[in-house]
Amino acid sequence: MSNPTAIFLISCPDQKGIVARLAGFVYQHGGNIVDSDHHSDLQAGRFLGRIELEVEGLDLDRAGLRKGFAAIADPMGGHWELHFSDVVPRIALWCSKQEHCLLDLLWRHQAGELGAEIALVLSNHATLRRHVEPLGIPFHVVPITRETREAAEARELALLRSEGVDLVILAKYMQVLSPAFLEAFPSVINIHHSFLPAFAGAQPYHQAHARGVKLIGATAHYVTPDLDSGPIIDQDVVRVSHRDTVEDLVRKGRDMERLALSRAVRLHLQHRVLTYGNKTVVFE
Known part of the structure; x- marks a missing residue:
């Protein structure tokens, strides 16, 4: 620079x-x-x-x-x-089997939008390896179950420290991080597929369809030990109707998830977010 x-x-x-x-x-x-x-x-x-x-x-x-x-x-x-601004942060993208958020961030990184170096991609499945390794980015698979969570998170923490990672981005990782992990590494951004605080937890689009809502949303937030309750960085919404099926809501939601997550990541990396209590101020 x-x-x-x-x-x-x-x-x-x-x-x-x-x-x-x-x-x-x-x-x-x-x-x-x-x-x-x-x-x-x-x-x-x-x-x-x-x-x-x-x-x-x-x-x-x-x-x-x-x-x-x-x-x-x-x-x-x-x-x-x-x-x-000339200190380039190192980020880690964590994913599971859904590819839309990961692919969007990989594309934005290639386009020079993020202003960060992707140190690694980590997943609990090997499904998305094919998208990552051709770009020359290390892809790590760390399987995780309820019984192996403690050992898996210890391995993940060691990997983050050895690679000098500054920020973890949960690009549809679909796993809950333990309080012990977050105490050791608190800089984590997640994308949740609903307009929080509505429809927290699993299957929010199914909940929204059952409730007959007219708007659905996506929320990018910092991760805290309280599930889906961390300080909100960015949100997006789209209008839906009685004609939309659950599958329609999921399809529309993926677009919002990509945009809300990428905006939140960019704002964080540009040091435009301040947290206080469980709130944020975003200087756009």
Whole structure:
């Protein structure tokens, strides 16, 4: 990248002067802000912000920039992050037998849309190997049953660590991750085939058809130990009617799943998502 940027994210108790202090610090050190957005949740008393600035022209190196932001942000009593656009994250795609989300992400990666390196694809079945290995991406099969879950997850964690993976994307993995796994590796995005919080759990399209809904949706969210209840990053909906069968709902749902998941992944990789409590603010 010819002109890398630094992305600063902050979530802290709301207070006067936050934006002025951050912008003043950037100006003081010769920086140029290229994108800035912030939001105050008045009910929660929370400030959430994102500032992106050019690295070129700063009179600080990257370590100095981090130290400077820390000097401002730490006394505010919140959480903050600093990322650099020329640091390419490594992601792992996890799948099962359904191919639509995996193929969509593979295509977007080939098109240069994701801005990440796919370190590996992992599945509990070998079904989709044929789509992955011709692209030169390692494909790992880790079978998993109720009896072997602990050993399988230990193997998966070791693989993620050895490959330096930053983010796991569940592209229709169809397995529940244990609380122990998520404590060890919390950076996981899932796609659920319903407009959460409606129709959580298994067979949501069947539930939606039985209920006679007029809209169905898909939800991309961060994974937490509570099933299908993590902070929501992106959602999509499509209108359906009494004429649609369950199969029609599944077909329409696949399109939404692909779009919602790809948008969520891109937003996360561009450091445009801040979580607080069980909610997110998305700076688009």
